[in-house]
Amino acid sequence: MSEPAGKPATLADVARRAGTSTAVVSYVINDGPRPVAAATRARVLAAAEELGYRPNRIARALRSRTTGVVGLVLADALNPYFGALARHVEQSLAGYGRLMLIGNAGYSAERQRHLVERFLAAQVDGLVIASADADGAADVAALARTPGVPAVYLHNGPATGDTPLVTADNEHAVRAALAHLRAHGHRDIAFLAGPRDTGPVGRRREVWESAAGPGAAPLRCAYSRAEADALIRRLAARDAVPRALIAATDEQAIGVLSGACAAGIPVPGRIAVIGLDGTPDSAHTAPSLTVTGQPLEAMARQAVDLLLGRAAPAPLPPATLVTRRSCGCAES
Amino acid sequence: MSEPAGKPATLADVARRAGTSTAVVSYVINDGPRPVAAATRARVLAAAEELGYRPNRIARALRSRTTGVVGLVLADALNPYFGALARHVEQSLAGYGRLMLIGNAGYSAERQRHLVERFLAAQVDGLVIASADADGAADVAALARTPGVPAVYLHNGPATGDTPLVTADNEHAVRAALAHLRAHGHRDIAFLAGPRDTGPVGRRREVWESAAGPGAAPLRCAYSRAEADALIRRLAARDAVPRALIAATDEQAIGVLSGACAAGIPVPGRIAVIGLDGTPDSAHTAPSLTVTGQPLEAMARQAVDLLLGRAAPAPLPPATLVTRRSCGCAES
DNA sequence: TTCTCGCATCTAAACGATTAGATAATGCAT
DNA sequence: ATGCATTATCTAATCGTTTAGATGCGAGAA
Incomplete structure (x- = not known):
């Protein structure tokens, strides 16, 4: 008692x-x-x-130089993709009795560095870096390496160097999406990329480019619903909406859906849409969004295992195509 | 250097x-x-x-018995309403040089208690409790009071006692929504409530009940898109979809939108919908969602100020109606 | 000149744990 | 009985700060 x-x-x-x-x-x-x-x-x-x-964990930490806290640097906490990732990371960490400090960088490299400084000052035992672009992530890892804090890249990051990287099979995801749209009879398939897609996530666009043939240029906008929404409206205004589109992220795909709705463009009738993330949100859009579902939970778990040195890098389950209505399939 | x-x-x-x-x-x-x-x-x-x-913050913490870390207990990190709240809390805390430990309870009282135990073990300086239901929140605050850790309720919580509560003007929000739907000519307006809506958030339903007259019973489902989606489909199957509906949360409203789309029920043509949160997501749904926008940032800031004893409770800006298409208005 | 203040510093005791090295107690072989 | 392992426990240093109390010093008052 x-x-x-x-x-x-x-x-x-x-x-x-x-x-x-x-x-x-x-x-x-x-x-x-x-x-x-x-x-x-x-x-x-x-x-x-x-x-x-x-x-008293504080006293213990002082003496033993380990805090039991891991920092998560998040590109954008309001993006459900990263939000879901964060939740899974937190759960995996909890399984090892670790606490999670979370920081939201809002896609800004500046804020990202700032966060890491503060995490290091708080003596985190390790860092999970879930950044949108690979270069920013590399920066941060370098920062952490100085005081010898281990780090892991989660969703994107440079493949080189000693910091492990856990990412989905981006190439397979794009190929599956392309194949599915082709099966629906589409020949011209557009691609909506992010503003700076370096690293493995950039492979999504590259795979599309090589499939679309030379000279194919992707559409681009920020990773936000608002921007994708606005983009589609602009396209609609000059009657340049593609018949089929793969969005690099669900966030953008959802923006496309809302923009299309606002512009009176039927989905999937006039434009078929596929997202490449597979966030929980994608199941409840209007119409429901077809996606290539990434194994978010497995990714998070693996990142944590790697960070804590608990497990060897195992192969992740592949991204699986989840067909819903936005591609032209019937409701499942 | x-x-x-x-x-x-x-x-x-x-x-x-x-x-x-x-x-x-x-x-x-x-x-x-x-x-x-x-x-x-x-x-x-x-x-x-x-x-x-x-x-060395650890040493400082040991000696001065204060860690500079505040714990945020979140009902559901994947719900954009709480996600946005979390981000704003983090920013406010950063303004005071505080770090935020985040915990996701997934609407479970059990997990909530668990989290708080761990936060207390980590010697947080304070707790922000953003719980969906007031009773669970009260539990948690009691837990924290034992070792003398200050706490603040954020979105919902018991109004009694010494723990301050920061919540939006829920009653005004509902009245504004009701008035707007009436202006669109609606007489019968349904209400979609949460499973256990105690505390100030329960006022949303109560205000509707008193406006709807005696004997009016709300629809109910969990605070998730999936459940609201399923509910609407069931209603559609027996042709019981209301002509107008106020959802207690955006999350539910968005589920209604997707369920209606799947069931072939036009929004706003056959059913007008309003959400009561005003999350960023609500601007990019199909169709765009009319909401009563809560002052999320101001609420978060006030909660932090109260927790840290930096400011007296000031009046919050009122919830403002943001008209979009789901209620029948034209795109703004 | 001597005594007092006040100010600027220093000394050293906390804070609450971890852990290497010293010590005591036991068993066993001689 | 004596010595030597072995095991169980104790002592005390240590982690890097914070801060109350002691100390030293120069200036102004007597």
Whole structure:
């Protein structure tokens, strides 16, 4: 039972009550580096229980130089793709008893650096970097390397170097989307890319480019619903809306849907749309969005495992095409 | 300039270099409790700069019993309403140099308690509780009160007691929505409530009930797009879709939009819809969603100010009706 | 000149844990 | 009985700050 209140019990309090030194108490609490006699262990445990002892993580952190906190640098917390990723990272970390500090960079490299500085100041044990573009992510990892804090890139990042990168099979996703739209009879398939798509996520566009033939240029806009929405309206105004479109992200795809609706352009009748992320949101749009579903949970788990050195890099499940209505399929 | 690497510089290092004691260095760094001669201060600052000194927050926390970290308990990080709230809370906290620990409870009281335990173990300086239902929030605040950690309810919570509550003007929002739908000629206006709407957010439903007259029962479903989507499809199957509907949350309203689309029910032609949150997402749905926009940023800022004791409770800006297409208005 | 203030600094004790090294207690072989 | 491992425990240094109390010093008052 926990004591009424007073000051919280310390190791020394427990030791006193159990009639031992603080050392043995510590050994018991941590299954410490040294063994403790069974009888003593029992007394200590009882004393700790009676006092409602909770180890002071701060003191522990000071002495052992590890905080049990991991920082997550997020490109955009309001983008459901990153939001879902964040939730899964948090859960995986919780599974290892780690807490997560979260920082939202709003796609700004500046803010991203700032966040990392603050995370490092807070002595995080590691960093998960979920950045939209690979270069910004590299910057951040370099920052972390100086004080020797391990890092992992999550969704995008440079493949080179010692910082591991966990990303979906972007190429397969695009090929699946292309194949599906072709099966619907589409010949000309447009691609909506992000403003700066470096790294593996840029492969999405590259794969499309090589499939679309030489000279094909993607549409581009920021990774936001608002921009994609506005883009489609502009296209509609000059009657330049493509018959089929793959959006690099669900966020953009959803903007396309709303823009098309506002401009009176039927989806999928006049334009078929596929998103490449597979966020939870995509199931509940009007019309429902066909996507290539990335294994978000597996990705998050793997990133955490890698960061904590708990598991070797295993192959991720592939992105699977989830057919819904925006591509022209019937509701499933 | 920061030193190449080595071990990070400590207070003692700076003191040695500046030829002073650690005490004065501390006084300088913190504009400490005691004054320091201008010349000395300059030397200390120079030494700190040269060594790239960064205070060790852990040690500081141990000694001064304050961590500079605030925990945010979130009902559902994937709900854009809470997501936006979280982002604003983070920004406000950053303005005061505080870091934010985030925890996602997934609407579960159990997980909520769990999170708070872990936050308290991490010695947070305070707790912002953004819970969907008031009772769960009260639980959590009680937990925090034991070790004397201050807390603030953000979106919903019990109005009683010493824990402050920051919430929008829910009643005004509903009245505005009702008035607007009536102006569109609607007489029978349905209401889609959450599963357990206690506290001020429950007022949304209550206001509707008193306006709708005795015996009026709201529709109910979980705060998720999926459930609202499914609900509308069921209603459509037995031809029971209302002509106008106010959804307690945007999340539900968006689900209604997608369910209606799937069931072939035109919005706003056959059913007019208004959401009561005003999330960023609501601007980019198909059709665009009319909402009563809550002052999310102001709410977050006020919660943080209250928590940190920086400001007196000021009146929040009112929720303003943002007319878009789902209610029958033309695109603005 | 001597005594007092005040100011600028210094010394050293916390904060609450971890853990290497010293010490005590036991068993066993001699 | 004596010595030597082995095991169980204790002592105390340490992590990097903060801050109350002690100290030193120069200026003004007597």
